[in-house]
Amino acid sequence: MAIVYNWQLGRTMSYWYPEHRPQRQYAAVFDLNKCIACQSCTLACKTTWTSGKGQEYMLWNNVETKPYGSYPLAWDSKLLEMLGPQTWKDGKYLGRTIFEAAPAGERVLGWRPDDYDYAFPNTGEDDCAGQVERGLALNLPHAVWFFYLPRICNHCTYPACLAACPRGSIYKRPEDGIVLLDQGRCRGYRECVKACPYKKVFFNPLTGTSEKCIFCFPKREQGLQPQCFVNCIGKIRLAGYISVPESANPDNPIDYLVHVRKVALPLLPQLGLEPNVYYIPPVHVPVRFLEQLFGPHVQTAVQTYLNAKDDPDLAGLIQLFGCAEKIVPRWKRQNDWIIGMEEDGAEIVRVPLREPVFERPLFDERFQVARHNCP
């Protein structure tokens, strides 16, 4: 075991390999306030990558309803229970990571799902926490709530799958940090399936190898965002590159959201993988629940997001989500316009801070027809 620094934990931790960050880390921000669980992302991924034999059950991208949804079954609650207390103090994690909690003979604390655990791909869909009682009113957070959690591989800085593979069949690309599983080398031991806490490695029983999300690396190599991003009709996703906190660049959309405004948070940071998909937490959900999923900075993130209406930079950047197929590595706001740019400043896309509103007369004189805005 080596000692590495995990900035999401605010401390060093043990990991199977020494710290070796890629030249650039491809990353993403998902705005959970905008996800409607239409599963367009799921289908986009499925049709692109996992339509083959033995891949039938695989969902490299899935969207589940929290608090009850999970795919595979109880992927999160089972491990959290195994891990024990997960306490934070002043932004520093005091508990154990899954590397530090690894039992004797193992590299990682993990569990391997059974066939049955994959039998309910959208269990808990739209089930809310609690019952709607008389007298309830809409306040924040909601007394009765659920939200959608879209998930892909987190292309972690410290991947548990990579650490667990005894053959070194999993590697992290130096040029963009994408975590890939070598299909020519894998022998189907499924140590990665067991180790990945997010359960985003799947075993193909017909080829005898494990397979996982590839972050659409052929698209990234062409400067394009992944399939699940560009097919998202809710425009909740933005792909880009993240820096380490000390090198954060406010002109970089991901850095701005994660490091500068701290409005986007990692999923289960306490596990210690330094995941690179960040979530803007849903503002209507009790913070206590969200802290378990996204760490100790939820309250600040929620408040920042709620203030976005008076925060043209943040509101503007959120408008940029899903507006271009190209990866947008730079951005700026010019008055009421948000401009997404290439690294060299060339404009990729321009969106208004607020969509213009048009009011049309109730009666259309030209066509002699009454119009109204309600269905």
Place this chain on the structure above:
Amino acid sequence: MWKLRLPLTVLVGAAIVAGGCRRQAVAPPPQEIQVLMVKELPTDPTDSIWGQTQELHIPLLLQDLVEPRLLQPSTPYVAVRALYDGHRLAFRLEWEDATENADPGIAAFSDACAVQLPQKVEAVLPAPQMGEKGHPVQITLWKAVWKKGPLFEKGIQAVYPNAAVGHYPFQAASLVPGSTAQEEMALRYAPARRLGNDVASVPEKGAQDIVAEGPGTITPVQKNSQAQAVRTPRGWAVVIVRDPPEGFSPDSGTHVAFAIWDGAHQEIGSRKMRSAWIPLRVVSNQ
């Protein structure tokens, strides 16, 4: 005085016990595998010729040296017999395993066994744990799941009989069944097969040959090893026929090691029961 007598009594008792043991003792079990020289090697574990060989019960150890380790023991021993026809070695492995794990599945693990030999006969043996850099070992692997045949061709119903699939891309109307274009489309979604990964296919002769220079280094090689298995009332009997190490002769002998995986215990890869190196000596039929 009794203080003196007590040890004396113990000594006398111990001598009687020891003497009794000596009187009742049979010849100690051989600590080497005696390989019988024959004209023709059988591949069938039930062939009567195996009855002419000496069986050696080899205790198995936990693979607890490198992660991921096996910490709960499963298969305690493997009974081994061996034959040699002047060209190839045949091993018959028999072990107890109450559950037959030969079905594929997302969370299923196959019963399996392996025979390991040094790459060549030399004075210094490779490390028994998968060899070492510069001192490779050659391994022949058998898996129970291969009994099910080539799964990819059979499809997901071979694993989950009630599975229903609406459509695969290679079933598009524009692709002629059996055409190269159709196979190309199928391979797009089966990268392990596209890359020729040997785990994605079932070996023709029931065995896979690999070489290794330490844990985590196994590499498939093209050899001509064979394996045949039968389910016994108490477990498995498997015959593995393979080439001997380079430089092997009836006079040189060699060493051999074995590994057993119990699928019911989710044993796979380095999670296995394994033996130390066992000396192997060719003998003639008396």
